[in-house]
Amino acid sequence: MQIIFDKINYVYSSGTAFERHAIKDINLTIHKGEFVGLIGHTGSGKSTLIQHMNGLIKATSGHIYFNGLDIYDQDYKLRELRSKVGLVFQYPEHQLFETSVFKDVNYGPKNLGLDKLEAEVRTYEALKMVGIGEELWDASPFELSGGQKRRVAIAGILAMKPEVLILDEPTAGLDPRGRDDILEQISVLHKESGMTIILVTHSMEDVANYVDRILVMNQGSLVMDEPTKTVFSRYKELEQMHLAAPQVTYIMNALKQEGFHVATDITTVNEAKLEILKELKK
Amino acid sequence: MIRDITIGQYYPANSVIHRLDPRLKLVGTFLFIISLFTFNTFYGYIAVTLFLVSVIKVSKVPFRFIARGLKAVVVILLFTVTFNLFLTPGDPIFKLGFLKITREGLRFAAFMGIRLMFLILGSSLMTFTTTPNQLTDGLEKLLWPLRHIKVPVHEIAMMMSIALRFIPILLEETDKIMKAQMARGADFESGGILKRAKSLIPLLVPLFVSAFRRANDLAMAMEARCYRGGEGRTKMKPLRYHGRDYVAYLILLLYIAILITVRILEGLL
Numbered sequence: 132m133q134i135i136f137d138k139i140n141y142v143y144s145s146g147t148a149f150e151r152h153a154i155k156d157i158n159l160t161i162h163k164g165e166f167v168g169l170i171g172h173t174g175s176g177k178s179t180l181i182q183h184m185n186g187l188i189k190a191t192s193g194h195i196y197f198n199g200l201d202i203y204d205q206d207y208k209l210r211e212l213r214s215k216v217g218l219v220f221q222y223p224e225h226q227l228f229e230t231s232v233f234k235d236v237n238y239g240p241k242n243l244g245l246d247k248l249e250a251e252v253r254t255y256e257a258l259k260m261v262g263i264g265e266e267l268w269d270a271s272p273f274e275l276s277g278g279q280k281r282r283v284a285i286a287g288i289l290a291m292k293p294e295v296l297i298l299d300e301p302t303a304g305l306d307p308r309g310r311d312d313i314l315e316q317i318s319v320l321h322k323e324s325g326m327t328i329i330l331v332t333h334s335m336e337d338v339a340n341y342v343d344r345i346l347v348m349n350q351g352s353l354v355m356d357e358p359t360k361t362v363f364s365r366y367k368e369l370e371q372m373h374l375a376a377p378q379v380t381y382i383m384n385a386l387k388q389e390g391f392h393v394a395t396d397i398t399t400v401n402e403a404k405l406e407i408l409k410e411l412k413k
Numbered sequence: 414m415i416r417d418i419t420i421g422q423y424y425p426a427n428s429v430i431h432r433l434d435p436r437l438k439l440v441g442t443f444l445f446i447i448s449l450f451t452f453n454t455f456y457g458y459i460a461v462t463l464f465l466v467s468v469i470k471v472s473k474v475p476f477r478f479i480a481r482g483l484k485a486v487v488v489i490l491l492f493t494v495t496f497n498l499f500l501t502p503g504d505p506i507f508k509l510g511f512l513k514i515t516r517e518g519l520r521f522a523a524f525m526g527i528r529l530m531f532l533i534l535g536s537s538l539m540t541f542t543t544t545p546n547q548l549t550d551g552l553e554k555l556l557w558p559l560r561h562i563k564v565p566v567h568e569i570a571m572m573m574s575i576a577l578r579f580i581p582i583l584l585e586e587t588d589k590i591m592k593a594q595m596a597r598g599a600d601f602e603s604g605g606i607l608k609r610a611k612s613l614i615p616l617l618v619p620l621f622v623s624a625f626r627r628a629n630d631l632a633m634a635m636e637a638r639c640y641r642g643g644e645g646r647t648k649m650k651p652l653r654y655h656g657r658d659y660v661a662y663l664i665l666l667l668y669i670a671i672l673i674t675v676r677i678l679e680g681l682l
């Protein structure tokens with residue numbers, strides 16, 4: 132058990148006219164090596180929730196345990212936590228600042244206090260991992276395309292070799308190709324290094340394709356925490372929260388209603404293909 | 414964290430003060446500040462205090478919220494009061510080594526402290542009850558006659574409203590970038606001056622880039638909607654005085670009249 136949330140509440144601008152109870156009584160356990168999806172309508176509190184995981188915001192009430200230690204303890208080292216829980220923000224390309232791509236990615240490992248060589252090796256690996264070719268390493272990060280900037284920013288976190296990687300809508304505003312590339316690389320990372328991954332997204336297809344378990348937020352509360360298939364089988368409830376199941380799930384349901392004997396708990400196109408072929412061969 | 418700065422912030426509430434015309438509130442605040450400096454006698458300040466307290470009550474802005482604005486200037490306040498207390502020459506009433514407090518010093522320090530406090534309270538009450546848009550509208554209308562002497566009134570008002578609009582946006586942006594860099598192990602708090610100044614680079618560069626990007630977007634959006642300055646431009650909600658505004662002007666006059674009467678009576682005594 133890597134991360135445990137115990138009755139976490141968070142109130143923005145507490146005590147003013149703009150007070151907002153963004154997170155309500157969240158209980159949650161994330162295990163080592165999981166690939167978890169976090170979905171919810173705009174403003175449901177996803178970004179607020181994940182910022183608790185590396186101690187960037189401190190809960191108004193409740194406790195968080197990381198690897199068994201209470202992160203709100205007096206002598207807990209929050210900076211160390213931040214090197215173990217890597218958080219890639221929404222639109223991370225807005226945080227680039229260095230004169231070259233390499234230097235920018237190198238910023239994180241340098242802050243960890245590693246020796247120069249080790250930091251550079253990690254930078255090198257991270258850039259390779261996200262598929263940024265060597266010809267771009269000396270370019271200014273501001274000259275890159277949107278998708279390339281996004282990769283550089285993600286590399287900036289990967290270079291710190293976190294145990295847990297949290298991504299807040301890493302594919303927002305990218306073209307379908309760029310989206311698949313990034314998610315594919317994250318998935319490979321998960322399989323090869325066993326890194327725990329939490330993916331925040333608005334795309335049901337993305338979660339269906341990659342994650343094992345889904346957390347659903349609605350108006351600040353955690354309303355579902357179940358395996359992917361179970362969550363999408365409750366798509367009627369999801370719709371009431373302005374969410375939906377993947378489109379193939381709807382197609383399978385429609386086929387079933389037309390009298391085909393197909394399973395309806397299908398969430399990816401590939402599964403759907405196999406299921407339909409099976410039915411046709413009968 | 415950064416968002417707790419309240420100076421110049423609007424506090425939404427449903428009160429008469431909120432609904433008053435911004436021109437009136439600008440004039441009123443101006444008169445109030447002048448009255449603070451001209452009627453600095455004991456009875457004068459009683460009247461000023463009564464006035465301020467009743468306006469705050471009517472505005473429905475909680476007092477602790479307004480008082481938060483004072484926290485930002487507490488250092489200046491203490492400084493002024495201490496200096497006035499110890500450095501005013503006159504009739505000594507207390508002595509400790511080279512420090513001495515005089516009767517005049519005590520009086521002066523008290524007035525100075527109260528005056529500064531009222532100044533902050535009064536002007537923040539205006540910004541608490543008036544949205545930035547209303548404020549610039551009011552200012553534009555008040556200064557409108559100045560265009561005859563070639564003052565670019567509309568442009569000034571437009572710049573002011575854009576600047577005001579950008580403050581919360583930039584604060585939010587700073588907050589976000591700060592968090593993003595902290596997630597990459599940035600440390601903004603420890604170290605000497607040089608190290609701290611250097612640690613600000615990862616914050617300032619993205620902040621400037623984003624400010625320029627936003628400014629560019631805004632200029633583009635304004636052009637796309639055919640903005641071409643104030644010439645012939647009309648307003649969706651033109652400022653118009655209502656009955657309550659005339660009543661408020663009367664109350665302001667009354668306030669000044671009372672202060673003048675108090676002053677004259679004090680002179681006679």
Ligand SMILES: Nc1ncnc2c1ncn2[C@@H]1O[C@H](COP(=O)(O)OP(=O)(O)OP(=O)(O)O)[C@@H](O)[C@H]1O
Nearest residue numbers: 143144151153171172173174175176177178179180
């Ligand atoms: N810095 C802030 N100050 C005040 N309120 C905030 C702040 N950030 C978020 N909120 C409020 O908290 C609530 C949750 O916001 P949050 O950003 O966590 O939502 P989200 O689920 O990430 O939404 P999105 O999908 O649009 O990114 C929203 O109602 C938002 O208005």
Ligand SMILES: [Mg+2]
Nearest residue numbers: 177178221299
């Ligand atoms: Mg968000």
